[in-house]
Structure formats: C-alpha cells, structure tokens
Amino acid sequence: MSMRHSDGIPRYLTVRAWSHTLVLVTAALLIGCGGKTANDSEPGGSQSATGNDSTGDDSTNSLSLPDESTSGDAVDSAPGSGSRSASGPATDGGIQLPDAGLPTEGTAAPESSDQSPGSGGPTKPGAGGIEMPNPNADQSSATAPDENQDGVQLTFASWTAIESHAKSTGKITVVDLWSTVCEPCVKEFPGLVRLSNAMRSEVTCIGVSVDYDGRKTRPPESYSERVGSFLTAVGANFDNYLCNTASDDVFTEVGLPSIPAVLIYDADGKLVKQFVDAGDTIGFSYDADVIPFVEKLAG
Numbered sequence: 001m002s003m004r005h006s007d008g009i010p011r012y013l014t015v016r017a018w019s020h021t022l023v024l025v026t027a028a029l030l031i032g033c034g035g036k037t038a039n040d041s042e043p044g045g046s047q048s049a050t051g052n053d054s055t056g057d058d059s060t061n062s063l064s065l066p067d068e069s070t071s072g073d074a075v076d077s078a079p080g081s082g083s084r085s086a087s088g089p090a091t092d093g094g095i096q097l098p099d100a101g102l103p104t105e106g107t108a109a110p111e112s113s114d115q116s117p118g119s120g121g122p123t124k125p126g127a128g129g130i131e132m133p134n135p136n137a138d139q140s141s142a143t144a145p146d147e148n149q150d151g152v153q154l155t156f157a158s159w160t161a162i163e164s165h166a167k168s169t170g171k172i173t174v175v176d177l178w179s180t181v182c183e184p185c186v187k188e189f190p191g192l193v194r195l196s197n198a199m200r201s202e203v204t205c206i207g208v209s210v211d212y213d214g215r216k217t218r219p220p221e222s223y224s225e226r227v228g229s230f231l232t233a234v235g236a237n238f239d240n241y242l243c244n245t246a247s248d249d250v251f252t253e254v255g256l257p258s259i260p261a262v263l264i265y266d267a268d269g270k271l272v273k274q275f276v277d278a279g280d281t282i283g284f285s286y287d288a289d290v291i292p293f294v295e296k297l298a299g
Contacts, residue, residue, distance in 0.1 A: 191286020
C-alpha cells in the first residue's frame with residue numbers, strides 16, 4: 001500500500017509536522033508572558049491549593065483552582081499584571097486592593113476605647129458631649145449653695161447632714177419636708193415663710209425638698225430649677241435644701257407615712273413634735289397647728 005500523497009510528501013511526515021506545531025502552540029499558550037503558569041508564586045507568595053509551595057516548575061502545565069481558604073482573594077498572576085497576591089504586596093501597575101485590616105473607602109475606621117486627652121465625649125470632661133453624673137460620688141455632705149438674684153439659696157445635701165444642722169442651731173428649729181409634685185405641700189409651704197418672717201430671731205426655719213426619688217436618670221440637680229423657682233415665688237429667704245438622699249429612704253429613716261411633714265426641734269436639738277398629713281395630725285395647717293405650737297414652745 002502506498003504511503004505517499006499525490007503531491008509526493010509522505011503522509012506520516014505531514015502528521016508529524018502538524019503534531020510538532022500543535023505542541024509548540026499549546027506550550028506557548030500555557031507558559032504565556034513571563035514564563036509562569038497561573039499557580040506559580042512569586043518569592044514569599046501564597047501556597048497552592050494542595051498546601052505545597054509552588055516552585056515555578058514549568059513541567060506542570062495544568063491550571064490550579066484557587067484556594068478556598070483565601071476567601072475570594074485572587075491567586076498570583078503573571079508579573080506586571082498589577083494583581084495582588086494574598087500574602088505579598090501588589091506588583092507594578094493595575095489596581096491595588098486594600099488590606100483586609102484597613103477600612104475601605106466610605107467605611108469609618110473603628111473607634112478606639114480611649115479618646116485622646118481633651119477630646120471630650122459622653123463620659124469625659126471636655127469639648128462636646130454630656131458628662132453623666134458619677135453614681136459613686138460622695139453625697140454625704142452639703143454642696144455649694146445655688147443662689148438666685150432674689151437671694152434664695154438652695155443647697156444639695158444628704159438627709160443626715162440636714163438633720164445634723166437642724167439639731168445644732170441652738171434655737172427652736174422648724175423643718176418642712178415638701179415636694180413640688182405634692183399639692184398639699186405647695187399649699188402649706190407659704191406658712192413656713194410667714195413663721196420665719198414673724199419669729200426670725202427666735203426660730204430657725206429650714207425647707208427640705210424631697211423631689212429626688214433616687215433615679216439615676218434624674219439626679220438631684222435636675223430638680224433645682226423647678227424647686228428654686230417655687231422658693232423664689234414664695235420669698236423663702238431662709239435655709240433651703242434639695243435633699244440628695246432618695247425620698248423613700250428619707251421617709252423610712254424619719255418614719256413618715258406621707259408628706260407634707262413638719263418636724264420641730266427644741267433649742268437642745270431634740271425632736272419634740274411631728275406634724276404629718278396622717279393620723280391625729282391629718283389635715284394640719286401652719287395657721288391652725290404649727291405656728292400656735294411654736295409660739296407656745298418659745299414661751
């Protein structure tokens with residue numbers, strides 16, 4: 001059987017020539033620019049999908065799948081392409097992807113738990129923000145008084161400090177426990193003003209607001225404007241306190257079932273009378289009950 005074509009070239013030589021051409025073309029396509037396959041790594045680059053380091057051996061012509069552990073990061077491409085390795089810096093040119101640890105454009109950087117000195121904020125003194133009251137602050141002693149233009153002073157103090165002051169005046173002392181949300185209190189309090197004006201040299205009068213109920217969201221200072229406005233309106237020009245002991249604790253310590261309540265101490269600091277809007281003194285008033293008792297005690 002003849003092995004030649006009509007043109008005289010043996011058939012097996014033609015097949016061999018085409019085979020060599022196909023091998024050369026395939027090798028050129030696989031090697032590409034730069035002589036690296038897709039899974040070759042630059043020095044210090046990422047590992048292959050099997051976990052072994054790439055060596056750049058061109059004898060392996062198959063393409064490797066991306067490692068799933070890179071969470072979508074691209075594997076190294078040929079030098080000069082500008083692509084970024086998962087573990088190495090970007091090469092020249094192209095678009096450089098941001099590091100995972102850096103905020104991307106349009107995303108705020110995470111805030112540090114500590115602010116720089118003087119930056120202010122909700123929990124620090126400084127510019128901006130609101131400084132919350134310290135629940136651990138010592139409230140056992142009186143703070144500086146608040147004085148308005150009419151001379152009415154309002155001092156923040158614990159009940160212990162107020163009671164100690166009432167017992168040490170050296171005179172008959174009348175203490176009125178009241179609140180701006182107590183209608184009978186507001187109605188009767190002007191009687192304390194009249195008593196003070198009439199017997200100032202013989203009697204010490206003290207007003208004690210128990211508006212503060214112990215809530216951290218409503219510290220004693222938050223009541224000062226309302227309490228001060230009332231005291232100014234009635235002309236209470238004597239010792240006035242806004243008690244920073246919670247009202248329920250005051251009632252328990254004194255033994256009060258309700259307010260208004262008027263406590264009367266003699267010149268020696270002994271509690272001699274207690275008027276409360278309950279029991280046998282229910283419905284008491286200054287004009288009918290408190291002032292006559294004090295006048296009798298003063299002799």
